[in-house]
Amino acid sequence: MFSLLDFSQCSCLEEKINLAYTVFKNDFSETQCFLRDIFIDIKNRQKIKIENMEVEEVFWHIISRKNNGKREFDILRAERIGWIKAIFLNYNNVRLVKLFYFFEKTGQIRLYLWLYQYDFVVILEKIITSSKKAFIVTSFYIDNLKKKNSFQKKYIDYIAKNDKRLINCEWF
Structure with missing residues (x-):
């Protein structure tokens, strides 16, 4: 379920990016992706040029x-x-995913899906114009204890309802 993409056959950076992009396209462009009934929209995102x-x-x-x-x-x-x-397919498995909302410094409320045993997080933001769409802000591997502790604090604060701005904020 959570296997790593194998880059061992890639001889250069462009091949690694292309291999990762193949997975990305398959998961988000060539097929629709949902988090329960929320459509994960990436098609309207800006394109950039990387390695040709x-x-x-x-x-x-x-x-x-x-x-x-x-x-x-x-x-x-x-x-x-x-x-x-x-993670989207297993969001409701509480043994795998800690789900919480966080009020960002920008004023946005974002949904965090933290695969805590594997130190990996996906962060989503609701598309304001639609109640049933969100986009991926980012995802990343948590490679230091300070960051992991920060996520644990955000999770505990959300569960304990310590941030009043998050009361009834759930859009998922």
């Missing part, structure tokens, strides 16, 4: 990491790209 390929900006955000102000390919993120849809 035109890809959705959100795809690049998912498989890359900021380093000195510039996004660079991150194998730990890229090899988990197939986990995103698997």
Whole structure:
């Protein structure tokens, strides 16, 4: 269910990106993806050029990491790209996924789907114009204890209803 994408046969960065993009397209472009009855919309997202390929900006955000102000390919993120849809399909398995909302500094309320035993998170935001659509903000592998503790605190605060801005905020 949560196997890593194998890049061992890829001889260059472009092949790795292309392999990850194949998974992304299969999960989100060539077939519709839902989180229960919420359509996950990525088609309206801006496209950018990476390694001679035109890809959705959100795809690049998912498989890359900021380093000195510039996004660079991150194998730990890229090899988990197939986990995103698997999390959507298993969101209600509380032994796997901790689901919580968080009020961001931008004023947006986002839905976090945290595959906590595997240190991986997917963050969604509702599309304001539709009650049944959301988009992927990002997803990433949690590779440090400080970040993991931050997610645990957000989860506990949500469950305990410590942030009054989140009361009755659930859109999923």
